[in-house]
Amino acid sequence: MPPAAELLTRLRGIFPADALATGEAERIAYSYDNSRRHALPDAVVFPTGHAQVEALVQACREYRLPVVARGRGSNTTGATVPVEGGVVVSFERMNRILRIDPDNRLAVVEPGVLNGDLQKALAPHGFFWPPDPSSAPWCSVGGNLACNSAGPRAVKYGTPRENTLGLRAVAGSGEGFRCGTYTSKGATGYDLTRLLIGSEGTLALITEATLKLTPKPSAIRTVRATYRDVGAAARAVARIMAQPVTPCALEFIDDVALKLAHAHGGDSVPLAGAMLMIEVDGEPATLDGAVEAVSAAARGDGLEQLSIARSAEETLALWSARKALSPAQRTISPNKINEDVVVPVSHLPALVDGIKQLSARHDVLIVSFGHAGNGNLHVNLLPRDEAERERAHACLADLFALVIALDGTLSGEHGIGLVKREFMPLALSPNALGLMRNVKNAFDPDGILNPGKLLP
Amino acid sequence: MPPAAELLTRLRGIFPADALATGEAERIAYSYDNSRRHALPDAVVFPTGHAQVEALVQACREYRLPVVARGRGSNTTGATVPVEGGVVVSFERMNRILRIDPDNRLAVVEPGVLNGDLQKALAPHGFFWPPDPSSAPWCSVGGNLACNSAGPRAVKYGTPRENTLGLRAVAGSGEGFRCGTYTSKGATGYDLTRLLIGSEGTLALITEATLKLTPKPSAIRTVRATYRDVGAAARAVARIMAQPVTPCALEFIDDVALKLAHAHGGDSVPLAGAMLMIEVDGEPATLDGAVEAVSAAARGDGLEQLSIARSAEETLALWSARKALSPAQRTISPNKINEDVVVPVSHLPALVDGIKQLSARHDVLIVSFGHAGNGNLHVNLLPRDEAERERAHACLADLFALVIALDGTLSGEHGIGLVKREFMPLALSPNALGLMRNVKNAFDPDGILNPGKLLP
Numbered sequence: 001m002p003p004a005a006e007l008l009t010r011l012r013g014i015f016p017a018d019a020l021a022t023g024e025a026e027r028i029a030y031s032y033d034n035s036r037r038h039a040l041p042d043a044v045v046f047p048t049g050h051a052q053v054e055a056l057v058q059a060c061r062e063y064r065l066p067v068v069a070r071g072r073g074s075n076t077t078g079a080t081v082p083v084e085g086g087v088v089v090s091f092e093r094m095n096r097i098l099r100i101d102p103d104n105r106l107a108v109v110e111p112g113v114l115n116g117d118l119q120k121a122l123a124p125h126g127f128f129w130p131p132d133p134s135s136a137p138w139c140s141v142g143g144n145l146a147c148n149s150a151g152p153r154a155v156k157y158g159t160p161r162e163n164t165l166g167l168r169a170v171a172g173s174g175e176g177f178r179c180g181t182y183t184s185k186g187a188t189g190y191d192l193t194r195l196l197i198g199s200e201g202t203l204a205l206i207t208e209a210t211l212k213l214t215p216k217p218s219a220i221r222t223v224r225a226t227y228r229d230v231g232a233a234a235r236a237v238a239r240i241m242a243q244p245v246t247p248c249a250l251e252f253i254d255d256v257a258l259k260l261a262h263a264h265g266g267d268s269v270p271l272a273g274a275m276l277m278i279e280v281d282g283e284p285a286t287l288d289g290a291v292e293a294v295s296a297a298a299r300g301d302g303l304e305q306l307s308i309a310r311s312a313e314e315t316l317a318l319w320s321a322r323k324a325l326s327p328a329q330r331t332i333s334p335n336k337i338n339e340d341v342v343v344p345v346s347h348l349p350a351l352v353d354g355i356k357q358l359s360a361r362h363d364v365l366i367v368s369f370g371h372a373g374n375g376n377l378h379v380n381l382l383p384r385d386e387a388e389r390e391r392a393h394a395c396l397a398d399l400f401a402l403v404i405a406l407d408g409t410l411s412g413e414h415g416i417g418l419v420k421r422e423f424m425p426l427a428l429s430p431n432a433l434g435l436m437r438n439v440k441n442a443f444d445p446d447g448i449l450n451p452g453k454l455l456p
Numbered sequence: 457m458p459p460a461a462e463l464l465t466r467l468r469g470i471f472p473a474d475a476l477a478t479g480e481a482e483r484i485a486y487s488y489d490n491s492r493r494h495a496l497p498d499a500v501v502f503p504t505g506h507a508q509v510e511a512l513v514q515a516c517r518e519y520r521l522p523v524v525a526r527g528r529g530s531n532t533t534g535a536t537v538p539v540e541g542g543v544v545v546s547f548e549r550m551n552r553i554l555r556i557d558p559d560n561r562l563a564v565v566e567p568g569v570l571n572g573d574l575q576k577a578l579a580p581h582g583f584f585w586p587p588d589p590s591s592a593p594w595c596s597v598g599g600n601l602a603c604n605s606a607g608p609r610a611v612k613y614g615t616p617r618e619n620t621l622g623l624r625a626v627a628g629s630g631e632g633f634r635c636g637t638y639t640s641k642g643a644t645g646y647d648l649t650r651l652l653i654g655s656e657g658t659l660a661l662i663t664e665a666t667l668k669l670t671p672k673p674s675a676i677r678t679v680r681a682t683y684r685d686v687g688a689a690a691r692a693v694a695r696i697m698a699q700p701v702t703p704c705a706l707e708f709i710d711d712v713a714l715k716l717a718h719a720h721g722g723d724s725v726p727l728a729g730a731m732l733m734i735e736v737d738g739e740p741a742t743l744d745g746a747v748e749a750v751s752a753a754a755r756g757d758g759l760e761q762l763s764i765a766r767s768a769e770e771t772l773a774l775w776s777a778r779k780a781l782s783p784a785q786r787t788i789s790p791n792k793i794n795e796d797v798v799v800p801v802s803h804l805p806a807l808v809d810g811i812k813q814l815s816a817r818h819d820v821l822i823v824s825f826g827h828a829g830n831g832n833l834h835v836n837l838l839p840r841d842e843a844e845r846e847r848a849h850a851c852l853a854d855l856f857a858l859v860i861a862l863d864g865t866l867s868g869e870h871g872i873g874l875v876k877r878e879f880m881p882l883a884l885s886p887n888a889l890g891l892m893r894n895v896k897n898a899f900d901p902d903g904i905l906n907p908g909k910l911l912p
Contacts, residue, residue: 103698103802104831126700148643159641161650162618177887183798185615185830185868187604187654188883189910190892194617194650198643215700242559244582244671245739283701286742342639346559374641375560412641427644431633435899436646442894454645 007063014055015045030088035078041088048093050207058174068450069201071143074135077417079200083452091142105213111142111206127213130157147415148198152249155373161197168208172444201450203443217281222309224318225298226272232302233274234348237372241345245293249279250373257367265324333382342376343408354402362395376412416454424456463519470511471501486544491534497544504549506663514630524906525657527599530591533873535656539908561669567598567662583669586613603871604654608705611829617650624664628900657906659899673737678765680774681754682728688758689730690804693828697801701749705735706829713823721780789838798832799864810858818851832868872910880912
């Protein structure tokens with residue numbers, strides 16, 4: 001049902017000319033994300049400032065019309081799919097870096113700035129913003145904040161929750177507000193900043209963010225270790241994380257993934273039971289010691305080969321397997337189910353072992369790789385036909401149950417969105433979910449912000 | 457007014473024998489904290505487990521009786537003073553370290569564990585928990601979480617919000633719940649963990665915490681730099697924080713504080729316009745480079761002397777001024793007003809300059825020192841008589857206005873409590889305060905948890 005003509009007139013007043021789109025082509029273009037779910041919005045708007053977002057939410061609240069914030073739609077959980085219609089708010093035109101302030105180690109940005117563009121702008125100042133999802137070149141900072149998206153570097157530098165100082169936003173009530181600080185410390189009232197981060201657009205729309213910057217380490221070194229089997233590699237991960245030198249990346253790739261990558265990437269990709277990519281960064285003089293420390297921990301029962309890159313070319317060669325992985329998976333299954341479960345690092349051996357068993361029991365091809373230093377594995381189910389797709393869904397439920405039994409949780413960095421909310425009661429008690437519903441109500445009393453997401 | 461006899465009977469059922477105290481002596485002992493405000497509670501209870509806390513809050517909710525959580529009462533803001541009576545919940549008997557798990561870099565503790573006892577227990581495992589308030593030997597982890605208390609190390613390692621993975625708690629509704637994870641990454645629903653941290657017992661009572669541990673650096677080096685005046689030192693702080701080596705402590709001491717400390721601590725305390733204490737930590741091989749980097753940044757216009765400690769004795773000698781400071785202040789004014797404002801580091805010169813002017817204009821002795829690397833200064837007003845005490849209060853309002861004008865905030869690590877809540881509208885807009893009130897209502901619908909605190 002299209003929004004009432006009255007509301008449409010009002011939206012036209014807020015969003016002149018091409019800042020409002022109601023044509024079918026545009027609506028289709030904003031109907032889906034990387035989850036491959038889709039649902040048509042009634043309209044798409046392209047704000048260029050905070051005041052427009054306030055006016056939009058106030059108008060939509062009057063008409064009880066859903067409002068769905070959207071960065072660049074690279075998320076994998078359907079978090080930006082307008083399942084109940086309404087207005088999609090694309091922040092792609094609010095893409096200015098408002099301030100880079102190296103003296104205070106902060107940057108102020110609009111939500112539509114691309115993560116990769118931000119990193120490029122920060123580099124000349126000697127700083128970076130740690131969150132680094134693999135979609136960094138084309139995903140937005142606002143989306144990163146909404147989903148608490150991270151990437152390999154989180155093992156050392158944390159996620160958006162550890163790297164954001166403050167926000168400006170518009171609550172579902174239509175009220176604009178600022179929260180957080182411009183300082184690296186603050187104890188002035190409730191932490192609304194972290195509450196909004198990871199809330200997937202269900203509490204408020206972020207219109208500005210003050211990001212905490214980190215000095216760019218001047219050097220990086222890469223180590224690749226292959227193992228007899230996934231268990232041996234998982235045990236090495238636990239050893240690496242139990243010693244004092246924290247790597248800036250600690251990536252795991254299982255045997256199935258290596259085989260796939262080898263078939264597509266050629267002989268530079270090793271065939272092994274499992275592989276770890278380990279990176280350390282810091283001042284150049286410190287790196288020999290750091291490489292030695294992580295290598296010592298990487299060695300142990302089941303290690304097959306340990307290679308240390310001595311040049312940029314060697315580093316690239318070592319990463320070839322990881323790079324070949326995503327295209328390789330797509331050729332097998334266009335319907336891959338991409339999960340990102342997380343368990344305490346010492347439970348990784350049990351998780352990878354359990355995944356092998358689930359793959360066999362449900363007869364579903366599963367490829368596992370990811371940010372092992374955080375215990376965060378991308379578990380990719382690759383169904384090749386409809387029957388396998390059905391088995392994959394049953395397998396998924398068992399996977400989540402396994403993860404919870406291992407003291408883990410449903411998502412490390414992708415979020416819940418549409419596709420995982422039915423599993424939320426596995427991870428959270430009725431009381432915790434009830435409090436989250438109360439919090440939702442505190443920000444969005446009429447439930448207009450991104451309905452149908454996150455909370456079951 | 458004592459609680460109804462009926463409720464008292466019910467509390468006796470929950471808290472047998474000496475776990476419930478209603479005698480005047482005990483009530484007086486739990487009527488005040490380090491703010492030197494006081495108000496008598498109706499009763500004091502000493503839970504030993506989560507279930508007791510649930511039963512307590514449920515009972516008190518029925519009778520609309522206030523419930524005030526208390527660690528060890530070392531906070532300076534009156535956050536644990538039962539201004540509306542009710543039951544003080546002292547967590548001193550819930551002081552068990554439930555689990556130290558070095559493989560997963562976490563510890564699970566009850567809230568009454570003392571910060572110092574936790575650090576001692578972690579040391580043999582090669583880990584520490586970063587929050588280090590100066591009261592560490594006698595303050596509780598639960599209190600640290602409630603107030604988001606930090607200390608010098610926060611400049612490198614963050615505050616409780618960056619160092620806590622999950623919590624168990626009882627909301628004001630009487631519902632127990634768990635939030636957060638046992639993993640170092642999580643994107644499963646709203647971040648209730650960080651919301652509770654810093655909420656000063658107004659949303660829920662924390663009964664268990666899963667803390668993120670950090671590997672203990674194997675070595676530390678101390679540098680002391682004295683400056684011609686506070687402005688020169690403040691500019692050096694901004695330079696130190698703008699280069700890549702982040703110190704693990706960067707403490708500022710102004711000229712008034714140095715004079716005080718010199719008078720009490722003797723000639724080992726330098727007399728200067730201002731002083732910085734700078735510490736760097738890490739693997740021993742990295743420290744020469746780190747000391748060089750921070751020393752280069754510390755040098756500049758106005759530097760008078762830079763000393764690098766070569767031994768443990770020299771380190772102790774360098775810290776003597778800082779150590780002499782607290783006893784020195786007490787001898788001058790038993791009524792010191794201890795604030796902990798925070799501004800972006802590059803605004804520190806303007807802040808210290810502004811404080812000098814306020815001290816002159818209001819004719820109040822002010823001593824400033826603190827965690828300059830975070831822009832977090834302890835501004836101590838030291839009124840020596842009643843007249844000066846009145847002038848100090850007016851000065852305080854001007855101080856907060858100055859801090860807000862400099863993009864700063866009211867508190868870096870002490871919190872708001874009773875004494876600063878009247879100033880909250882300076883820092884937060886009516887909309888932000890309204891959302892905080894909604895959040896309060898979401899957790900504590902009858903407003904029984906720590907009434908009269910934090911929100912104006």
